[in-house]
Amino acid sequence: MDMSNRRILVFPSAAELGPALARLVTARADQACTSDRGRFSVGVSGGSLVGLLSKELTASPNLDCSRWVVGFCDERVVQFSDPESTYGLYKDQLFSKVNIPESGVLAIDPTLPVQECAEDYARKLSEGFPGEAIPVFDLLLLGMGPDGHTCSLFPDHPLLEETQKTVAPISDSPKPPPQRVTLTLPVVNAARCVAFVSTGGSKAPVLKRVLEGGKGPVLPAARVAPSKGELLWLLDEPAAASLTVQMERPAPGAHI
Numbered sequence: 001m002d003m004s005n006r007r008i009l010v011f012p013s014a015a016e017l018g019p020a021l022a023r024l025v026t027a028r029a030d031q032a033c034t035s036d037r038g039r040f041s042v043g044v045s046g047g048s049l050v051g052l053l054s055k056e057l058t059a060s061p062n063l064d065c066s067r068w069v070v071g072f073c074d075e076r077v078v079q080f081s082d083p084e085s086t087y088g089l090y091k092d093q094l095f096s097k098v099n100i101p102e103s104g105v106l107a108i109d110p111t112l113p114v115q116e117c118a119e120d121y122a123r124k125l126s127e128g129f130p131g132e133a134i135p136v137f138d139l140l141l142l143g144m145g146p147d148g149h150t151c152s153l154f155p156d157h158p159l160l161e162e163t164q165k166t167v168a169p170i171s172d173s174p175k176p177p178p179q180r181v182t183l184t185l186p187v188v189n190a191a192r193c194v195a196f197v198s199t200g201g202s203k204a205p206v207l208k209r210v211l212e213g214g215k216g217p218v219l220p221a222a223r224v225a226p227s228k229g230e231l232l233w234l235l236d237e238p239a240a241a242s243l244t245v246q247m248e249r250p251a252p253g254a255h256i
Ligand SMILES: O=C1O[C@H](COP(=O)(O)O)[C@@H](O)[C@H](O)[C@H]1O
Pocket: 045, 046, 047, 048, 049, 073, 074, 075, 076, 142, 143, 144, 145, 146, 149, 150, 151, 152, 175
């Protein structure tokens, strides 16, 4: 796997990582909005990212999201009012506080059975990325669980081998809730930039395996390798504690 486009950026703590993440998102948004595309497409993940991203973006001065298209890297098939709903959390913490147009948020329909929900979300993505055989996001923001899963792509799961669908249903997620929809690896690896955000010492052992290799099957997060885009890992010191690979420690306020 070609790792020449991979950068590992380490910040003293999540408190320093957060503003750097916001600078990354806003810089990529400005770049995309002033390109021929005239808009910024970003895919967001759930879990710990929701709070961090929402806090930092809502604190960003003069944030203009009017030309953003937001998709979900994965989503739990539960009602939006359920605390497990990633959309529900972002709606409360981010979408309701910034000027993202409602039409710019590509959300699942949680009233559908999981298979139809995935098909419906795939159709929304296809309509949201007209003329693209596979949606090419400007930026995907990913998390990683302590088992090495990313999106809702879990270790040893057959969905890791999906090559045709852009969105897949999963009804046996080892992490609750069991029913979810997820972008597939071909979509993740087609993005212009993929940024993982991983913080805390509990992630250190899995990060070592994902970023440095080792025995055992390749974990889902280690299969993320954008074919033409960049791959960034934003870590805090506790998460990076066991790593011996080359890392960057950006100066405070630096653009990444
Ligand atoms: O279940 C999920 O977990 C992953 C990782 O979450 P984290 O809380 O460990 O950061 C997340 O990226 C994914 O979107 C979510 O559905």
